[in-house]
Every structure is written in structure tokens, then in C-alpha cells.
Amino acid sequence: xxxxxxxxxxxxxxLVLLALRVHIGMAMMLxxxxxxxxxxxxxxxxxxxxxxxxxxFSNYDLSVVPLFLLMGQFATHGGLxxxxxxxxxxxxxxxxxxxxxxxxxxxxxxxxxCGSSLATAATMGQVALPEMTxxxxxxxxxxxxxxxxGTLGILIPPSVPLVIYAILTEQNIAKxxxxxxxxxxxxxxxxxxxxxxxxxxxxxxxxxxxxFSWGQRLKAVLETWPVMLIFAVVIGGxxxxxxxxxxxASIGTVATxxxxxxxxxxxxxxxxxxxxxxxxxxxxxxxxxxxxDVLNVFLVLTRLNTELAAWVIGLDMAPIAVLFTIIxxxxxxxxxxxxxxxxxxxxxxxxxxxxxxxxxxLDPEAKAIWFGIIVLxxxxxxxxxxxxxxxxxxxxxxxxxxxxxxxFAYVMAxxxxxxxxxxxxxxxxxxxxxxxxx
Numbered sequence: 001x002x003x004x005x006x007x008x009x010x011x012x013x014x015l016v017l018l019a020l021r022v023h024i025g026m027a028m029m030l031x032x033x034x035x036x037x038x039x040x041x042x043x044x045x046x047x048x049x050x051x052x053x054x055x056x057f058s059n060y061d062l063s064v065v066p067l068f069l070l071m072g073q074f075a076t077h078g079g080l081x082x083x084x085x086x087x088x089x090x091x092x093x094x095x096x097x098x099x100x101x102x103x104x105x106x107x108x109x110x111x112x113x114c115g116s117s118l119a120t121a122a123t124m125g126q127v128a129l130p131e132m133t134x135x136x137x138x139x140x141x142x143x144x145x146x147x148x149x150g151t152l153g154i155l156i157p158p159s160v161p162l163v164i165y166a167i168l169t170e171q172n173i174a175k176x177x178x179x180x181x182x183x184x185x186x187x188x189x190x191x192x193x194x195x196x197x198x199x200x201x202x203x204x205x206x207x208x209x210x211x212f213s214w215g216q217r218l219k220a221v222l223e224t225w226p227v228m229l230i231f232a233v234v235i236g237g238x239x240x241x242x243x244x245x246x247x248x249a250s251i252g253t254v255a256t257x258x259x260x261x262x263x264x265x266x267x268x269x270x271x272x273x274x275x276x277x278x279x280x281x282x283x284x285x286x287x288x289x290x291x292x293d294v295l296n297v298f299l300v301l302t303r304l305n306t307e308l309a310a311w312v313i314g315l316d317m318a319p320i321a322v323l324f325t326i327i328x329x330x331x332x333x334x335x336x337x338x339x340x341x342x343x344x345x346x347x348x349x350x351x352x353x354x355x356x357x358x359x360x361x362l363d364p365e366a367k368a369i370w371f372g373i374i375v376l377x378x379x380x381x382x383x384x385x386x387x388x389x390x391x392x393x394x395x396x397x398x399x400x401x402x403x404x405x406x407x408f409a410y411v412m413a414x415x416x417x418x419x420x421x422x423x424x425x426x427x428x429x430x431x432x433x434x435x436x437x438x
Contacts, residue, residue: 004302089220104188114153162180
């Protein structure tokens with residue numbers, strides 16, 4: 001068998017392992033190791049193991065991953081999510097569906113200091129879900145709102161998957177964060193429009209809340225000053241060139257820890273719970289990273305990704321058709337895989353294809369950044385698509401007696417918003433790239 005045939009066979013073997021529910025990191029490592037040993041030899045494989053892990057984890061840029069995860073843990077324990085929700089609700093809670101819109105805006109605000117969609121959904125679910133239910137919202141609609149809003153955790157910078165994409169494609173993390181900001185805001189507005197439509201069609205599902213005075217609104221906004229300050233320091237420092245992403249993550253982590261400490265969120269076992277939570281998430285991500293490295297080295301050895309890219313480029317297909325085919329593959333994978341696993345598994349294959357075709361006359365750096373944001377937008381859809389939908393699964397566990405299928409029924413409206421946004425980002429790259437001009 002040729003190297004390409006072995007590469008295709010090991011990819012099928014990987015899919016079989018995933019179907020058997022083997023952890024994605026271990027599945028990629030097993031498939032890559034077996035293929036590498038057969039094609040390249042077992043001794044070279046052992047030599048790679050000797051230095052491969054160090055070569056990957058000694059990457060300085062990777063240090064932002066545990067820092068951003070720890071910052072999210074501190075933010076969760078510091079009660080910052082509650083302040084964000086109160087501020088949003090004070091301004092728009094009296095609209096039809098206003099409390100649900102406030103939940104979405106608070107998800108976006110929390111995502112600006114968290115970087116994890118699952119953490120955003122879980123945290124905001126604890127804060128907003130009881131309040132929405134108490135004010136007459138149906139649990140299934142409220143759960144769908146939080147599940148969809150939670151995806152903003154990785155769309156609004158900082159974003160852990162975007163850091164991984166930057167490392168895989170050797171792009172500038174700061175520029176990717178800048179490019180993600182406007183699409184993230186567009187996503188938030190799109191969700192609010194969906195809520196408004198549903199609230200008008202089914203007013204019993206999303207009633208108007210109480211109206212707050214301007215004094216109460218001002219007080220609620222002032223309570224969010226830690227979030228605004230941390231966001232300004234971290235993201236503003238990166239955009240302004242004052243800090244590297246790693247330095248900004250360090251400063252943000254310390255600032256969030258101080259806020260959590262003063263609010264009492266780190267008392268007792270709180271601090272160690274934050275450390276353990278960040279360590280567990282970091283270990284999981286790094287396990288997937290090393291597994292992806294082994295698989296990617298094997299694919300390079302077989303030239304499968306190179307030959308596939310050359311084959312696709314040689315097809316008589318319009319470049320935009322190639323892009324939409326890749327997007328469709330991501331949508332299918334999102335039904336059974338998490339966002340980070342999809343990025344690590346597919347970027348080494350899809351990125352050379354995209355860089356080899358002409359798309360709207362974009363230069364290589366602009367195209368790489370634009371494609372990265374599109375990938376981020378598409379993989380986040382997997383967090384709310386059946387049958388897995390991790391955000392829906394998390395929120396469903398917080399509701400009582402509401403089947404997941406009823407939550408998914410409302411999630412479909414938010415998925416429609418996601419698809420429209422992706423089409424807009426594809427045909428109007430300026431939405432993504434305009435922030436790079438400032």
C-alpha cells in the first residue's frame with residue numbers, strides 16, 4: 001500500500017475509534033502512532049515521542065491557554081456573571097423578551113473575560129435561568145437562550161480555540177482577537193433579534209419584566225466595573241500593543257483573582273476549586289494537542305494532506321464552492337465532536353486548501369485570519385446542534401422536567417441566525433477584517 005492509502009486507512013480507523021467513544025486525544029494518538037510505525041518505522045516513532053511533547057508544550061504562546069482558563073474560573077467564582085446580568089436586565093428587562101436579551105448580553109460580557117463557551121453557559125445558567133423562570137419565562141425557551149448565548153464565550157475574545165488556531169497556522173493571536181470582535185458582536189445582535197421575534201410571536205413564553213429607574217440602572221452598571229476594567233486592560237492592552245497575549249492573560253488572571261478574593265468567591269475551597277478546574281481543562285486540551293501532533297506528523301509523512309489539497313485545487317470547482325463544502329463538513333462534524341477537536345483534526349487538512357485558492361483577492365495573511373474566524377463561527381454551532389450539543393446538555397441538567405428535544409426545538413431559531421451570519425461573513429470579509437485597519 002502507498003503512503004496515501006495508509007493515511008486514508010488510518011483516518012477511517014480514527015473515525016471508528018471515535019464511534020467507539022474513545023477520547024479524541026487518545027484516538028488521534030493511536031491512529032497516528034500506528035500509521036507512523038507502519039509507514040515510517042517504529043524506531044523513528046519512538047524518537048519522535050522522545051522530543052515531540054517537549055517541542056509542542058515548550059511553545060510560549062500556549063501558556064495563554066491555562067491563564068485564560070484560570071481567569072474564567074476566577075470570574076465564575078467572583079460573581080461577575082451576576083453583576084453583568086443585573087446590568088443588562090436593568091436596561092432592557094422591561095422589553096418583551098428583554099430578560100432573555102439581557103442574558104445574551106451578559107453571556108457576551110462574561111465571554112470577554114472567560115474564553116470558554118461551556119463555562120459561560122454553565123455560569124450564566126446558574127444566574128439567569130432561575131430569574132427568567134421566576135418572571136414567567138418558559139423553561140425550554142430560557143434554556144435555549146442560555147445555551148445559544150453560551151456560544152459567545154468563544155466568539156468574543158479572548159478565545160481558547162482561536163489561540164489554538166493561531167498556533168497551528170502560525171498567525172498573530174492579537175490580530176485574530178481583533179478580527180473576532182465585530183463578528184462576535186454581530187452574533188450577539190443576531191441572537192437578540194431572534195429573541196425579539198419569538199417574544200412577539202409567543203408573548204407567553206417571554207413576557208416583559210419590570211422597569212428600572214435610571215438610578216437603579218446606574219447602580220447596576222457601576223457594579224460591573226471589574227468586568228469593564230479587566231476587559232479594557234486585557235483586550236485594550238493587546239490591541240494597543242502594550243502587552244503580548246500571554247502578558248495580558250497574566251494581568252487579567254491576577255486582576256480577576258483579586259476581584260474574586262474581595263467578593264468572597266475564593267474563601268474556603270474556592271481557590272483550589274479554581275486551580276483544579278483550570279488544571280483539568282488544560283490537561284484535556286493539551287492531551288488533544290499532543291494526539292493531534294502525532295496524527296499530523298503521520299499525515300505529513302504520507303503526504304495525504306498535501307495530495308488532498310492539490311486534488312481539491314485541481315478540481316473544476318469555484319473557490320467559493322470549495323469553501324462552502326468545508327463549512328458543510330464542519331457542520332456535520334459539529335453534531336458529534338467538540339469545537340477544539342474539530343479545529344485540531346481538520347485545520348492541517350483544510351488550511352492548505354484554502355491558502356491554495358483565490359478568495360475575493362485576499363492576501364495570504366488576511367485570508368488566513370478571515371478563514372480562522374469563519375472556522376470559529378462554524379465550530380461553535382456544534383455546541384448547540386443535536387445530538388450532542390454540549391451547551392444544551394449542560395443547561396438541560398439545570399432544568400426540571402424539560403426534555404432536551406424541547407430545548408433543541410427553540411435552539412433551531414438561533415441556529416438559523418448562526419447560518420445567516422456565516423453566509424454574511426463569507427460574502428463580506430470586510431466584517432471580519434475591518435478591525436485590522438485600526
